[in-house]
Structure formats: C-alpha cells, structure tokens
Amino acid sequence: MNEDNVKVHFVFHFVVLTSQILMAGIYIHIPFCKQACHYCNFYFSTSLGNKDNFIKALLKEIELSKDYLAGEKIETIYLGGGTPSHLKIEDLRLITAKLLSVYDLNELREFTIETNPDDLKDAELIKQIGTLGVNRFSIGIQSFFDEDLRYMNRAHNSDEALSSVKRVQDAGFENITIDLIYGTPTMNDDKWKQNLDTAFSLSVPHISSYALTVEAKTSLEKRIGKGESKAVDEVQSAGQLKMLMNEMRAHNFEQYEISNFACNGMYAVHNTNYWLSKKYLGLGPSAHSFDGNSRRWNVANNVNYIKSINAGKILFEEEVLTEVQKVNEKIMTSLRTQWGLGIMNYEVGIRNEILESMKGIDSSHYLLENDILKLTEEGKLFADSIAASLFIEE
Template sequence: MAGIYIHIPFCKKACTYCDFHFTTSTKYLNEMVEAICKEIILKKNRLAQQQIGSIYFGGGTPSVLPTAALQQILATIENHFSISSDAEITIETNPDDLTASKIAELRKLPVNRFSIGTQSFFNEDLVWMNRAHNSQEATDCIKRNQDAGFENLTIDLIYGYPLLTNEKWQTNIQTAIELQVPHLSAYSLTVEPKTALAHAIEKGKQPDVNDEQSAEQFMMLIDTVTANGFEHYEISNYSLPGKYAVHNTNYWKGVPYLGIGPSAHGFDGHDRYINIANNAKYMESLFKGELPETVEQLSQVDKFNEYVMTSLRTMWGLDLEKVAKDFGKNYVDQTQKLIKDFVADGQLINDGNVIKLTNKGKLFADGIAAELFMDEEDFR
C-alpha cells in the first residue's frame, strides 16, 4: 500500500543543527493549511487508486498546528483517497507540545502513532541544541502518552556531539528502554552547511564533531538495544519485533508515496517529484491551481542505485534475485564483482544471495553503497 507524507514547515524554535525547511513564524499558518489541502486534491489521481497504508506528518513540527488544522488535512485526504482501516498515521511532535489537553484533543483524530523529538534526557544538551523542551518534559510526555493509551511511540535521540560523553549516552539509551518505548530512531550529529552549528564551528566557538566518538557511540547503541530485544532494522532505526515504522520502511522498500507541502518529495514508482522549498512560492502556485513541483525522471540506473542505497541500510538487505528480476543479470554480475572486497574485509556478507552490512560495515554504509552504484558506462 502507498503512503502520504505531509511536510508542516513550522517550528517554535530553530535547533542549532537543523537544515530542514521550516519557519518560526506562523503568520500564514491558515493559508499554508489551505494550500496543503489544495495540493492533496490536485494530486488525488497521482497514486492510481492505490490504497493508502500510511500517513506521516513531518516537518518542521506538526504538533504546533491546532488540532482543527490537522483534522482539516486528514479530512481532505479521507475525501480523496482510500485509506486502509489499519493505516499507520504518524505525527512528529515535540515534548513541550504534548500537554494533557493536546493529547486529549488528538485522541479525537485517527492519529495512532507519535514520533517524539526527545534528542536527549539531559538539560544541558537540550539547551546546547536550542530545543524548546527540557528533560522532565521529555520523560513526562512519554508517560503521559502511554497513560492516555498511545503506546505506539517512537522517540528520536542524537549522539556524537561534543557534550555527550559515553556515560551520558548510555544513560539516554537506558532511559529510552526503561520507558518501554517500542521504537527508537537515533542519529549521529552531522554538521550541515548554513546551520547555526556550522557557523559556530567555523568561528571556533564550538568544537567540530568527532568521528571516532560517533562511531563508538553508534556501536554502544547497537549492543545495548539489541541486548534488550530490539532489532536494528535500519541504520538509524531500532524496534521491538513487529514494531517497525510502516511509513519509513516503505521508503526503504521503494513503495510509492505522495509528498505534500513545501520541500516535500514524492515517488510514484517511476519518477520523483520535488516541491519548491519556499513557503510563499509554494502557496502562490497552489492558489493559482498549479503544482509547485519539479519532476526528476529516473533512469534504470538511477532506480538501481536508489535500491542499493535504501536496501543496504536495512536488515533485509540487497536481494540479488530482485535485482535480476527488476534490472537484469548484468546488474547482478556487476554487483557480485563489486562486493568481493567488502565481503573479504568483513563489511558485507552474502547471505543466500542477499547482501547485508555487518556491524563493521554499518559504520560505512553510505560509502559502501556508493561503491556499488552503477553508471551508464557499465553497460556500454
């Protein structure tokens, strides 16, 4: 089943490390919601009558929207798409937004999964990141959701930043486990250009990220959560058995999805669609009845390379039988040649014609995938 992603471009504060598309001004919030609904209607035939198995509100911080606005968007989707009765409907939230009254309001919506941007359980780290919540709010928010009957939760954590000692990181991991959160997303801090953090590092006001620290904390995370029954099912994602994120898993498996909202990407199974990352131009186009997107036509080689990148990140791996079926024997033969050195070095294993990263290889996932990419010249 297909998915729908809605990008909500509003945040209370700008985190120092964030390079996602957002604004801290909600002046045109109502107009943005109207534009998002118009885009949903204009794209109602994009998925060729496929049933919708997941809806994901990302951002930005979707929980800053009034509940009525979320309802308006969901109602528009329901009126123009066929939604599965057991569809996963996720909303990204910040702990400070999920008050008892907000949770009570959200209970009236078909939302059944929260992704909570916790990042750390240490106040000094949250201040360093310029987060809007504190440690107590993070813990209280998780418990409050569970008490209200929302047990399908995931939290985000960040590692590899200068303030995070190994001892603090171990505490963060253990806290998540003790809170009985069934899904965890954990990301190594990356310094993105033009962010506040990048400028601070350039001026010598902050130390740069230490790759050795990030690698060590990545391995600590894998060892700790897998010892507590979690599966490391994607490079940045860990869950108890059967608690995978349906929406994100479909990304990695190449399932079509709509991308709605400024800066959102969509994929129809053949081509990729990319919305403009400018709120004013996004709304202007839609109020004219025009889609604010560009189309990236994917060649056979592009599709293969995307499959390599996404499949290698998961515990399901790169299936050579699928490669043969979807791309042809030449791609299989070339792939088998390219993996030899990585297998010999213990970074990849060939498990019954399925290529998977070892824990050692997970440290270099993107680089290994890039080495397995094809180009048009490989087939001339």
C-alpha cells in the same frame, strides 16, 4: 467534517503486507517550528504569520494531487516537518478531514504524527490528536540532558522530554517512537549510556537514533566556524554508534535499519515502505513524492508554495529515474536494512557487476547468504561508502 465524523470514518484494517497488494503512503510537511534547532537543515519557518494561508493551500494541494497515486490504497499517513504538533488541533482536524474526503482510508495501517515534547503538556490535546485517527506518536526527544538540548537549541528541557512520553502512554498510545541524537560534543559516553538506559526504562517499542551531523549552511556550522559551539568529534560519534548497536541488541531491539530499532516487530510501516520503493505522495513545501518512476519535490518556500497553489498549480521539480538510478537507489536503501539486497532480483549483467564490485569490499563488512547481501555490524559503520562502491555505471 466534524470530529465525530472523523472518528466514525477511521476504521483501521490491519492487513498483512504483501507485495501483491498495491499500497502507498502520504507524507505531509508542516513547515513551522517554535524555534530553530542549530543542526537542522529541514525547511521550516519560525513565524506562524502564513499559517492560515498555508493550511488553505495544503487543503487545495490535497485535491490537486488526488490522482498522483493512481488509485492505490493508502496504507500510511505521516505528518512530519517542521513540527506538526506546533499546529492547533483545529488545523490538524481540517487536514485530516480533507484527506478523508479525497482518499479511501479503509486500509490505513499507520498514521504517525511528529511531535516535540514541549507541545505534549496537555493530556486532553493528546487524546484529541488520537480522535483524528493518529495511532503512532513520534516524539523528538534527542537527549534527556539539558546541556545537550541547549547545545542543539531544542525548545524543550529534560523534564519535558521524560513527561511527554509518559503522558502519551497514559493517553493510551503504545505505538510510540522517540528520536535520540548521539555524537553531541556535550555528551560523553557515560551520558550516552544514561540516555539509552532512560529510553529503555520508558518501554517504548521503537527508537530512531542519528549521529549529529554538521550540515552545510546550518546555524551549527556557522557557530562551530566562529568557535561559539564545540566541534563534532567523528571518532566519539562512531564509538557511540557502536554502543548504540550493542545496547539495542542487549535490550531485544532489532536494528531493522541502520538508524531504526524496533521491539516485537513494531517497525515503522511508512519508512519501511520507502525502503521497499513503494509509492508515496508528499504534500506541503519541500515535500518529496515518488511514483515508481520519478521523484519530485515541492518548492521549499512557504510564500511561493502558497502563491502557486492559489493559482491552481503545484510548484515542483522532477527527476525521471533511469533504470540504473533505480538499481543504485535500491542498493543504497536495501543495504541499510536487515533484509539486505536480493542480488538474484537483477538480470545477469547487473548481478555480475555487483558481485565483481564486492571483491573490493572488506569481507568482514558483509555476508552473502542465499544471494542476499547484508552488512555485518562492522560493515554498518561504512554503509554509505560500501553502497557507493557497488553502484552500477550508467
């Protein structure tokens, strides 16, 4: 299918999100990056040697998985990774055309592509990405300071961070989210404030912000162990999370999820649907899928992924969730959102167990209004441990 066909077929219907309409999402993991960020623990390769074979396998996986979502309407597509913007436009066009040939996308609301600033130097390329139906750009800025970017081993510099956002805006896209990382040892509180001020000055409607975490087996962990990189200071990181929440509030951004902030209701539909436990299909190496009852995750290895797809089989592991696991997942995800956990949704035994466990939580960390449990600003600093303390026993 050529580009014009793609344009003609993409009609976005902005439907109202209701629980009656069965809607699902598609996530595609592009397992390639220009260079390895020191902190990253996602699956990717810095070699493009397998790229063409990967694209062929991905197109085949789209066909092989077409019944996974059991005919539900596709509401969101998310190209993530890895770095989708590291692919050529022709590759992205092949993927989009295949999705169009397999799925009815008439009710698609949101089509996001993750990009890195160094891939967004060409205004024409940005427009071309738009012709594929992409209507939301996620830009991995992380910091507007070169010193922080070097610490993280990002492939872009501070000038590219700024100019990439402007170029995407100049191409006519308003639905833009940027990622920022706090808690980097090279970034003191003054620099964090400047990063946030720069982000606000760009007038993007959505910002995702995460603490720098030292994940096991990452280059960052090894570098810190050898004394080649400064260690992360958890106290500084917690202080910068508080600054983040205060600054976001002062600039009219809603903290609709602990790490996600939106202006004027510009929530990420795809991610919000994860938190609402809607179904999604994950395609590509390491991608996760959820069908309402079970989770499965594809093999995190390009060679094995391609080999198995070529043999007509998707290589994945699967876990069928028990009812208790479903409740606990809901507790974990809901408490991170501004919508909170609806206690009345559960049968009386579970409800009482949650209410009993709540007695062990500091009362300044939560609010219980109309049977909806939400975390306070202070409670958000301990979200994961509070959720774990409310988990139901099997």
